[in-house]
Amino acid sequence: MxxxxxxxxxxxxxxxxxxxxxxxxxxxxxxxxxxxxxxxxxxxxxxxxxxxxxxxxxxxxxxxxxxxxxxxxxxxxxxxxxxxxxxxxxxxxxxxxxxxxxxxxxxxxxxxxxxxxxxxxxxxxxxxxxxxxxxxxxxxxxxRITNPGTSLTPREVQLLELLATGLSNRAIARQTFISEATVKTHLVHIYGKLGVDNRTAAIAAATQRRIIRPPGQPG
Amino acid sequence: MxxxxxxxxxxxxxxxxxxxxxxxxxxxxxxxxxxxxxxxxxxxxxxxxxxxxxxxxxxxxxxxxxxxxxxxxxxxxxxxxxxxxxxxxxxxxxxxxxxxxxxxxxxxxxxxxxxxxxxxxxxxxxxxxxxxxxxxxxxxxxxRITNPGTSLTPREVQLLELLATGLSNRAIARQTFISEATVKTHLVHIYGKLGVDNRTAAIAAATQRRIIRPPGQPG
DNA sequence: CGGGGGGTCAATCAAAAGGTTGACTCCGGG
DNA sequence: CCCGGAGTCAACCTTTTGATTGACCCCCCG
Missing domain, CATH: 3.40.50.2300 (Response regulator)
Structure with missing residues (x-):
């Protein structure tokens, strides 16, 4: 062999x-x-x-x-x-x-x-x-297979990462080539899944659950 | 040798x-x-x-x-x-x-x-x-030597830590027993010193510079 | 004793974010 | 072939946040 x-x-x-x-x-x-x-x-x-x-x-x-x-x-x-x-x-x-x-x-x-x-x-x-x-x-x-409803989609994780870098909704929209309205929609979904109601709490929750790396950590 | x-x-x-x-x-x-x-x-x-x-x-x-x-x-x-x-x-x-x-x-x-x-x-x-x-x-x-940077006061660091946990201005105010107005004042100062203009960017910057620990990370 | 930095607070306005509803597309699975 | 989830977008309204200005107190240091 x-x-x-x-x-x-x-x-x-x-x-x-x-x-x-x-x-x-x-x-x-x-x-x-x-x-x-x-x-x-x-x-x-x-x-x-x-x-x-x-x-x-x-x-x-x-x-x-x-x-x-x-x-x-x-x-x-x-x-x-x-x-x-x-x-x-x-x-x-x-x-x-x-x-x-x-x-x-x-x-x-x-x-x-x-x-x-x-x-x-x-x-x-x-x-x-x-x-x-x-x-x-x-x-x-x-x-992700057993409970698809509660876990974040790849797209949502992607936005979450951008969110954690400190970008505004508009900046995220520009960077992902979607509208600000869509960014808001995604964020609302993200907040719902993470059980929070604002962006900083989302970052904290996502970092804690290791969905994303801590802000500012290199990738 | x-x-x-x-x-x-x-x-x-x-x-x-x-x-x-x-x-x-x-x-x-x-x-x-x-x-x-x-x-x-x-x-x-x-x-x-x-x-x-x-x-x-x-x-x-x-x-x-x-x-x-x-x-x-x-x-x-x-x-x-x-x-x-x-x-x-x-x-x-x-x-x-x-x-x-x-x-x-x-x-x-x-x-x-x-x-x-x-x-x-x-x-x-x-x-x-x-x-x-x-x-x-x-x-x-x-x-660093030629340009002695403006550093954050202990109070500002404290607020930054609360900020990073996902609290709103009002919640931070309640927790620190100060008014929401004062929280805002501190945040404006913090943003100025960190060179950012919103709270998520402040968290990212402060995390990166190790001013605060990443959200959800034990000391 | 006077000045300055840190901390506190208020009022006000502008901008951003949050929440809701509804709608359209695309795609994959029953 | 229809349903549902994911992704996209818009309009609308409320709440929060950000920026500015001005003020007061306390305490340390020159």
Whole structure:
């Protein structure tokens, strides 16, 4: 049986080195290539495809300072003729991140602070076409199926994130290319689901429930 | 000349492995020990001191999920009889992070996305007692000196905290036993000092600068 | 003792946010 | 094929928030 060939995508050299060292130490896994951002990842995939060296799984960070971020890169990869599975390996497990990743077509969501053996299993499973989710990610997705009425839709989470950055309704409207009226509608829905009646309380509630990251935390 | 002996402190196994692999690859640097959080770091320092094996520099992450965080750990290390230099190696270069680190007594501030050679130089320099700062960190500190910023009064911080919990002006007034008018006055002052013009932006700004804790986060 | 900063309050106006109702589209599942 | 949820938008009205101005008190510091 051949090794699982991994493409590492992370903007931090330190993290790439860590994953490389860690994964290369396992039987049955080898590093096909590395990339520091989304564009580079797509280039690497193209290059390896031409060479005939397939990639069995892409290990992708969500937060990347410059260039195309993890969500965009995942979406792009999914558009390829034969897209490899994308396993998200990131630092945060907020609803916002998880939903964005799943929407973009990721086939797994793991946290960087997971023990090495767990990461190894996730990589192998993802390469085999399985879906692997961190406990919190799994719980979130389950919950959305069992009670769809009470949980926020991706759109609502998106607006909530913008809300938390301190934008006015008008600013949110401009940024999302919808009308201010629609923003208000969404906010009313959000308030109802969170059980609050103003924007600051919504931010507090959403932060507490880890639906969004605390305001001002980088993404 | 002996190797520079490094204590790694980071809660992510992946990052520790990366730093270990990277630094161990350089001449003149060796890894004395690792720790996953502040408490563990202090224990390692104590243990190594007893053994007579000094630590020349502590390489510390600021963001650590559980246990004592990087700032607190740095402050604790500075209280030791012969504190080793603490070089902060972290992901973000926000004002709040940099200032907190410097105030805690860090002797350097580097970013994880720095190229390996730069990290190597920083480690060696810090071990030699020098101060090493990432460009943005240096710029920020310079700016602080030339431009002594208007800081919030304790009262203003208190109101900001209540604001962040989602209370309305009236509710804040009731809770602090002052009139709604006074609450408004304070908020106007706060907005001016933070450079914002509404409450959600104030929460975002204050959270980012670590003036207040993220909503719903215990002290 | 005089000035200034911090804290308190009021009145007023303008702007933003909140709540309600109703309506239209699109899409997926029974 | 119809229903319902998600998303979009508008009109309308109420409440809250933001901005400005001016005032009073207290206390510390020069």
């Amino acid at each position: 051949n090794d699982v060939r991994v493409l590492l995508v992370d903007d931090h050299p330190v993290v790439r080195a860590g994953l490389k060292a860690m994964l290369a130490g396992f039987e049955g896994i080898s590093i096909a290539a590395e990339a520091a951002d989304g564009q580079a990842a797509l280039k690497e995939l193209a290059r390896l495809t031409v060479l005939g060296d397939g990639v069995d799984v892409v290990l992708m960070d969500l937060q990347m300072g410059a260039g195309m971020d993890g969500v965009a890169a995942t979406a792009e990869i999914r558009k390829l003729a034969v897209p490899p599975p994308v396993l998200i390996l990131t630092t945060y497990d907020t609803d916002a991140d998880i939903l964005a990743a799943v929407e973009a077509g990721a086939s797994g969501y793991m946290l960087k602070d997971a023990p090495p053996e767990q990461i190894r299993r996730a990589v192998v499973a993802a390469a085999a076409g399985e879906t692997v989710l961190a406990p919190r990610a799994a719980a979130l997705l389950m919950n | 002996n190797d520079v002996r490094v204590l790694l402190v980071d809660d992510h196994p992946v990052v520790r492995a990366g730093l270990k692999a990277m630094l161990a690859g350089f001449e003149g640097i060796s890894i004395a020990a690792e720790a996953a959080d502040g408490q563990a770091a202090l224990k390692e320092l104590a243990r190594l001191t007893v053994l007579g094996d000094g630590v020349d520099v502590v390489l510390m992450d600021l963001q650590m999920g559980a246990g004592m965080d990087g700032v607190a750990a740095t402050a604790e290390i500075r209280k030791l009889a012969v504190p080793p230099p603490v070089l902060i190696l972290t992901t973000y270069d926000t004002d709040a992070d940099i200032l907190a680190a410097v105030e805690a007594g860090a002797s350097g501030y580097m970013l994880k996305d720095a190229p390996p050679e730069q990290i190597r130089r920083a480690v060696v320099a810090a071990a030699a007692g020098e101060t090493v700062l990432a460009p943005r960190a240096a710029a920020l500190l310079m700016n």
